[in-house]
Amino acid sequence: MDQTWQLSNPIIGIVIVIATFVLFYAVSYFSNRASKSVEDLYAAGGGVGPVTNGLAMASTYMSLATFLGVTGLILNLQVPFVMLWIQMILAIPLITIIYGTSLRRMGAFSPTHFVRERYGVSASIIAALFMILVSIMYALGQMIGIAVTFETLLGIPYITGLIVGGILIVGYVTIGGMSGATNNAAIQMVIIALMFIVPLGAIMKAMGGSGWYFPPLLYADMVPAMLEAMPSFFDYQYSSKWYFAIIPALTIGSLGLPHLAMRIYTASSLKSARQAMVWFALVLGLVFSATYAMGFAGVYYTQISGVEISSADADKLTIILNLVYNPEWVTALVIAGAISAGLSTLSGNLLAIGALISQDIVTTLKPNLTSKSKVRLGYISIAMGGLVSVLLAFNPPEFLTVSILWAFGLAGVTNAPLIMMGVWWKEANRYGAMAASLVGGILYIIVSPFVFPNIVVSGHALTDGMGLSGAMLCVPLSFILLIVVSYITNRIPALQKNLPTKADHKLIERIHGWNDVNPARYNSTFGAFLITAISIAIFVWALMPWEF
Template identity: 80%
Template sequence: MEEQLWQLSNPIVGIAIVVATFILFYVVSWISNRASTSVEDLYATKGGVGPVTNGLAMASTYMSIATFLGVTALILQLQVPFVILWIQFILAIPLITIIYGTSLRRMGAFSPTHFVRDRYGKTASIIAALWMILVCLMYALGQMIGIAVTFETLLGIPYLTGLLIGGFIIVGYVTIGGMSGATNNAAIQMVIIALMFIIPLGAIMKAMGSTGWYFPPLFYADMVPAMLEAMPSFFDYQYNTKWYFALIPAFTLGALGLPHLAMRVYTASSLKSARSAMIWFALALGIVFASTYTMGFAGVYFEQSTGTIIGEADADKITIILNLVYNPEWVTALVIAGAISAGLSTISGNLLAIGALISQDIVTTLKPNLTNKAKLRLGYVSIFAGGVASVLLAIDPPAFLIVSILWAFGLAGSTNAPLIIMGVWWKEANRYGAIAASLGAGIIYVVVSPFVFPNIVVSGHALTDSMGISGGMLAVPLSFLILIVVSYITNRIPALRNEAETKEVHGLIERIHGWSDINPKRYNSTVGAFIITFISAVVVIWAIMPWNL
């Protein structure tokens, strides 16, 4: 079939809708952040966000433009195994809250790296912050790619032009809004995302003959017989057990290290509010995530039943393509506005995290005597610089946008998550173990990435390696292993053990768990550490064995 040009034939309505949404977001940003006078205001809104707003903002921040674009392209390649992968993402923020979010919330921290600094010292926190800046840039990169693709489709302009126009408009909007503007906008964007994704999807399903079109997240099941006829292999679990297990360290544990997700917990007005926000987060995210799979399902069915070949270059546009085929163009324009909203919310979270990492976790650590005014100005500059960097990186992007986002999960899991998890729950974790784990596992994760050294990979399966699945299965447990072993050994070398520092760390751990006294046996289990070490060693060995997918 001849290749088609998938874009709006009359972009006027789409432009008007997108301009209106941008005006709305800029106004909300300015109103929300105009009273910010400190870094606490800029990054944590003084912890004054209610559970509904925060839950919707969490879901919106996590959703990303990949929900509209890159994820559906991934479903075209993976089919039903994608469901198992998708489940890992849904677990992220509830696990952050349960495992360490509420504990760190008691510290009033801006980011997880703030905890790393207080727990392990300056050197460890700067190393962790540098890794997290790379994670946030890679995550934001995927959003910028998606924004450029949507502007390309909306306006019929070249990718680079769309990137520059969309990118710098977004960077300005995030910079002036701070966390307060980003949070309020993200809640609004979550509503836009849900409406602009699910309602048009229902119309697509109805046009395809589905009787369950009125609730796409679940009732697409009536199309299963038609899918089996069009593509009998769609529901085959094409990979072995090892592949599915690898999703846990790469994406579930990886998500625990993402700073822009954890920052949302710190904006809550109370610990109770942070926990309540999880309900709204799970509800909003679950409905849209389930609908995303339905959209991918519909995309595969469209390809198989009509004979239309959607090439690799257009795979990211499957949501837009289905709307162009089955819905009026003004509906597609609304979908594009929803996609841009999804990208905006996630970019906001990432740029704010970059700002906090640069200004609070690096510069302020090295120069603690900066005035509040200087810190605030530095924060705005850092946010803007992070946005510019993500735009520049997106000029020559990966083949499809989801790769950079998923790869970031594994890097966060290798360099950040073990430091926080063990730091919260095991008193023996120390700065030597933290530095060795973050540097060692992080470097190994990068080395086995096909983007850096194409010939040094773990599984040998292109998609698995590029998504960071195989690298995460190797590097994440290795990070836990290094952290525990190095900490245990160095704690028993008198020359390396500082008793005053140890007592201070023990007090910190007790305090963030809500205890008023210090019990040496509490959070100090050698047996628990041994079990984690043993499991990690087994997984590392399994990861380097042949994958045979």
């Protein structure tokens, strides 16, 4: 067996990858020809149907981690990643239910747009800066992953793959805007699903599995054989605290990701947004379940074959299984699927960066720009975000294996509480929002092992690196600060001119669909303090010693 795990004839893979880029450029060009405003550029004019939008949502949530990183973690750790997938699949339904339709009714095309209207310019700029960091971290991981895929599987040098791939990616995203990105993402989701699930079925059939025709669930017929080969595979390795920490890190973290929320605003109607949510959950559930099945198959392969896959090669598990069990042309298609997964997520990230820079910072500070200037600024901002991601990828930080998950936690700390409380609690104000975002975000960065390695929460490399322990500490702290600071400052007479007004209350009523203003609506002191009490309990639990 060739332990370099590479296509013997990389030309096949290169041709298929070139063909996919030609397709994506064509779709981008024809999709975005009519963009005349920032609403067209970032929200596709709000005219995307439910099936296309649902597929695009799922595709945006996918990343190279789906094909490469997570299967490698399952191989190395045997962690029950089904728990992570359940939390992440909840993202779009929760966004839609908790605030997506409200912000869609408001006419916003980014979460920070709502923060600006609700809390003012200063709070929105703080939130936007944190979200730019989150989006760059997310995009950086995808850019590096694509370059590594070119290097290790197609024989293209890393720097060459990074530069060429980066230019091609930034080009088609910039040309296409949200309309092109949405149509491409829907196509990419079909490619991802087919190029992951169908080859997995062939792998399972070759392994002797009778449920090969539906891998996402029917790999279960191989469970007895797996338990015989590796009795400990399904064991829960960590404490209940570890699994609980997934909720603030990934579920609430997902609620704060700008590139996911932006998909809600592209829907043609509120009904369409809700229908898209169903398609999102269905498609994402299928592929995420198949990802776990692929990890399962990889562990089973190493146990029955005696072949050891090094930690350095663990991320290539999906490719390795295809090289072992399927023809090379199938593996080339799988590589195209992996690259599509990276491209779809990158598209969302770059559009989010563009919106954050152009609309939430520059246009906020210079509101008198013409519509034409705003659109031009949007294109420049998207290209700048891609350029920064490429430049950072030349000498990337060492923690990129977990940087995407770490970015989830930062979004959950600095963005999600502001939106959730801003939509559902009238007393939330700018002082509470700024305190929550600044203090929570800075503390989250400090306790991560990437900045001050000696200042961590759990002392467990994986837990701290994934942002699980940091999010469990800082997400509840953000809610506490937002609620307590808002409650106190609302009762200080000297600050009244900067506090929520009748216009703020009317905004909240309007985005929920009410035509009148009722002071008692969305103004529960009991509810706010119940959330505070729960947050304090979680915060204290996070500070207590972690057991694994």
